[in-house]
Amino acid sequence: MNVHAYAETHEVTNQVPPLDGANLYRIDLPLQEWLRRYDGGWAEQRLDAYGALAGGPLMAAGFLANENKPVFKSHDRYGNRIDLVEFHPAYHELMRSAIEHGIPSMPWTDPRAGAQVARAGLSYLHSQAEAGTGCPLTMTFASVPALKLQADVAAKWLPKILATTYDPRNLPMEQKAGVTIGMAMTEKQGGTDVRANTTRAYPVGIPGPGQAYELVGHKWFCSAPMCDAFLTLAYTDKGLSCFLLPRHRPDGTRNQFYVQRLKNKLGNWSNASSEVEYRGALAWMIGEEGRGVPTIIEMVALTRFDCMIGSSALMRQALTQAAHHCAYRQVGGRVLAEQPLMQNVLADLALESEAALALTLRMGRALDQAHNEQEDKFARLVTAVGKYWICKRAPAMINEAAECLGGAGYVEDTILPRLYREAPVNSTWEGSGNVQCLDVLRALSKEPGVLDALFAELGDGHGDARLAAFIGNLKAAFADTADIQFRARQLTEDVAVALQAKLLLEAGNATVADAFIGSRLGGGGRVYGTLPRGTDVEALVARSTPHLAR
Ligand SMILES: Cc1cc2nc3c(=O)[nH]c(=O)nc-3n(C[C@H](O)[C@H](O)[C@H](O)COP(=O)(O)OP(=O)(O)OC[C@H]3O[C@@H](n4cnc5c(N)ncnc54)[C@H](O)[C@@H]3O)c2cc1C
Numbered sequence: 001m002n003v004h005a006y007a008e009t010h011e012v013t014n015q016v017p018p019l020d021g022a023n024l025y026r027i028d029l030p031l032q033e034w035l036r037r038y039d040g041g042w043a044e045q046r047l048d049a050y051g052a053l054a055g056g057p058l059m060a061a062g063f064l065a066n067e068n069k070p071v072f073k074s075h076d077r078y079g080n081r082i083d084l085v086e087f088h089p090a091y092h093e094l095m096r097s098a099i100e101h102g103i104p105s106m107p108w109t110d111p112r113a114g115a116q117v118a119r120a121g122l123s124y125l126h127s128q129a130e131a132g133t134g135c136p137l138t139m140t141f142a143s144v145p146a147l148k149l150q151a152d153v154a155a156k157w158l159p160k161i162l163a164t165t166y167d168p169r170n171l172p173m174e175q176k177a178g179v180t181i182g183m184a185m186t187e188k189q190g191g192t193d194v195r196a197n198t199t200r201a202y203p204v205g206i207p208g209p210g211q212a213y214e215l216v217g218h219k220w221f222c223s224a225p226m227c228d229a230f231l232t233l234a235y236t237d238k239g240l241s242c243f244l245l246p247r248h249r250p251d252g253t254r255n256q257f258y259v260q261r262l263k264n265k266l267g268n269w270s271n272a273s274s275e276v277e278y279r280g281a282l283a284w285m286i287g288e289e290g291r292g293v294p295t296i297i298e299m300v301a302l303t304r305f306d307c308m309i310g311s312s313a314l315m316r317q318a319l320t321q322a323a324h325h326c327a328y329r330q331v332g333g334r335v336l337a338e339q340p341l342m343q344n345v346l347a348d349l350a351l352e353s354e355a356a357l358a359l360t361l362r363m364g365r366a367l368d369q370a371h372n373e374q375e376d377k378f379a380r381l382v383t384a385v386g387k388y389w390i391c392k393r394a395p396a397m398i399n400e401a402a403e404c405l406g407g408a409g410y411v412e413d414t415i416l417p418r419l420y421r422e423a424p425v426n427s428t429w430e431g432s433g434n435v436q437c438l439d440v441l442r443a444l445s446k447e448p449g450v451l452d453a454l455f456a457e458l459g460d461g462h463g464d465a466r467l468a469a470f471i472g473n474l475k476a477a478f479a480d481t482a483d484i485q486f487r488a489r490q491l492t493e494d495v496a497v498a499l500q501a502k503l504l505l506e507a508g509n510a511t512v513a514d515a516f517i518g519s520r521l522g523g524g525g526r527v528y529g530t531l532p533r534g535t536d537v538e539a540l541v542a543r544s545t546p547h548l549a550r
Pocket residue numbers: 182183184185186189190191192193221222223224265268273425428429430431432433434435438
C-alpha cells in the first residue's frame with residue numbers, strides 16, 4: 001500500500017490558468033482601436049513591446065515593489081542627517097523601464113501627431129503593472145510646460161528631465177545623467193486653498209523670475225521626495241510664487257530640504273509620500289513673481305490628465321483579471337462567462353473601462369492639437385470633467401471586478417486588492433472631486449468659448465435620439481444658473497457620460513455605443529450588472545476576454 005496516497009487530500013481543479021506573461025497590448029482590443037483612431041498607430045510596435053514587458057517582468061516587479069515599501073532613513077549611522085528614502089530594486093526596475101521607454105518625455109522630445117496619445121497608451125500599460133511609480137513619472141512629465149516659462153532654468157534642467165536615462169543616485173543634478181521632478185504645494189492648513197500657504201521666499205540677491213531665493217516653511221504632502229527637484233509654492237512680497245527647489249545646492253552640498261516622515265497610506269505603497277520642511281532651502285523663481293498658481297497649473301493640468309490615464313488603467317487591469325477568471329471558472333458545471341447574470345456584470349464593467357479609455361485618449365488628442373483653439377478649450381474643460389468622472393468611477397468598478405473572482409479577488413495573491421487600494425488616490429490628489437466640479441464651472445464662466453467648444457464637440461446626438469435628448473437637457477441645465485454650485489457634480493457627470501456616449505457612437509462599434517447609451521443615459525441600475533435586456537453581452541465580454549482578444 002502507498003502511504004503517500006493518504007497524504008494527498010485532494011486534487012486541485014477548477015482553478016483558472018495563470019495570465020502571467022500576457023502581452024497587455026495584444027490582449028486589449030479597445031486600446032488598439034482607440035490608439036489608431038487618435039493618430040497613435042505609428043507607435044504600435046512600441047506599445048506591443050511595452051505590453052509584453054508590462055504583462056511580464058514589470059507585473060512581477062509590481063508585486064515586489066508593493067510588498068517592500070520604501071523606507072525613510074533620516075540619519076546615517078554616525079548621526080549625520082541624510083534624508084534618504086530607500087526603495088526595493090523592483091521599484092528601480094519599474095522606474096528605469098518607464099523612463100527608458102520615454103513615458104515622462106516622449107511627447108516633448110518627439111512631438112509628432114499622436115504623440116500624447118501614444119505616450120498615454122504606454123503609461124496605461126505601465127500603470128496596469130504598477131501604479132505607484134506613476135507619481136514621479138507623471139510629475140516629471142508634467143513639469144515641462146511649467147519649467148518652459150523660465151527659459152534660463154529650463155535650459156539647465158530640461159536636457160536631464162527629458163533624458164531617457166534613469167539615474168536614482170542622490171547626487172547634484174550636474175553629476176547625473178537623468179533627473180526626476182516632484183511637486184509640493186499642499187500645506188497643513190490648506191491643500192485646495194493654496195493661497196493659505198505660509199511658506200515664505202526671501203531673495204538671495206536681486207529678486208524676480210529666474211533668481212535665487214531661500215524658502216522657509218513646510219509642505220504637508222510631498223510625494224516622491226527622492227526626486228532631484230520640486231516645483232513648489234511660497235510667498236514673496238508680491239504674492240504666491242512658483243519655485244524650482246533642488247535637493248542639492250549648485251556647490252554640491254545638500255539643500256535645506258528636510259523630510260520629516262513618510263505618510264502611512266491606504267494604498268499607493270510603492271511610492272513614498274512625505275512631509276517636508278524648508279529651512280532656508282535654495283530655489284529659483286519660475287515664471288512671474290506673484291503668479292505662482294497660474295504657473296504651477298501648467299503642471300497640474302497634465303498631472304490631472306495622468307489621473308485619467310491611471311484610473312483607466314486600473315479599471316482595465318481589473319476587467320482583464322475578471323474576464324479571464326470568468327472565462328475558465330465553473331460554477332454548477334458551467335463557466336461563469338456563459339451565465340447570464342455574470343455576463344451582465346462583465347459586459348457592464350467592459351463598457352465602463354472602454355468609455356474611460358475613450359475619453360482619456362480623446363483628451364490626449366486634444367493635447368496633441370493644442371494649437372487648435374477648439375481643441376485647446378476642449379482640453380481645458382475635459383481635464384476637469386475626465387479627472388472627476390473617471391477617477392470617481394474606478395473604486396466601485398474595481399471592487400465589482402474583484403468580486404467576480406470570488407474570495408480570490410480579496411486575497412493579495414491576486415492584483416485586485418492592490419488595484420482597489422490604489423484607486424481612490426487619483427480622485428483625491430491633484431484636486432479632489434468637488435474641486436474638479438468647481439473647476440468645470442470656473443472654466444465655463446471665466447473662459448469664453450469653452451461651453452461652445454463642449455457643445456460643438458457633442459454635436460446633435462450623431463443620429464441617436466437618446467443622446468440628442470440628453471444633450472438638449474444638458475444645454476438647459478447649463479442655461480439655468482440658479483444653485484449651479486450645488487448642482488456641479490450632476491452637471492459634470494452628465495457632461496462626462498454625454499461625451500463618452502458621443503465618442504463611442506462616433507467610433508462606430510454599434511454594440512458598445514448602444515449598450516453604453518442604453519445603460520448610462522437612461523434609467524439604468526445603480527450598480528454594475530444592470531444592463532438593459534437585449535444588450536449583446538456576449539460580444540462585449542468577448543471583446544475584453546484576454547484569450548479571445550489575442
Ligand atoms: C497619497 C497622497 C499624495 C499626495 N502627494 C502630494 C504631493 O506630492 N504634492 C502636493 O502638493 N500635494 C500632495 N497631496 C495632497 C493632495 O493634493 C491634497 O490632499 C488635496 O489637494 C486636498 O487638499 P487637502 O488635503 O488640504 O483637503 P482640503 O483642501 O481641506 O479639502 C477637503 C475636501 O473639501 C473639498 N472642497 C474643497 N473646497 C471646496 C469647496 N469650495 N466646496 C466644496 N468642497 C470643497 C475637497 O474636494 C475635499 O474633498 C497628496 C495627497 C495624497 C493623499
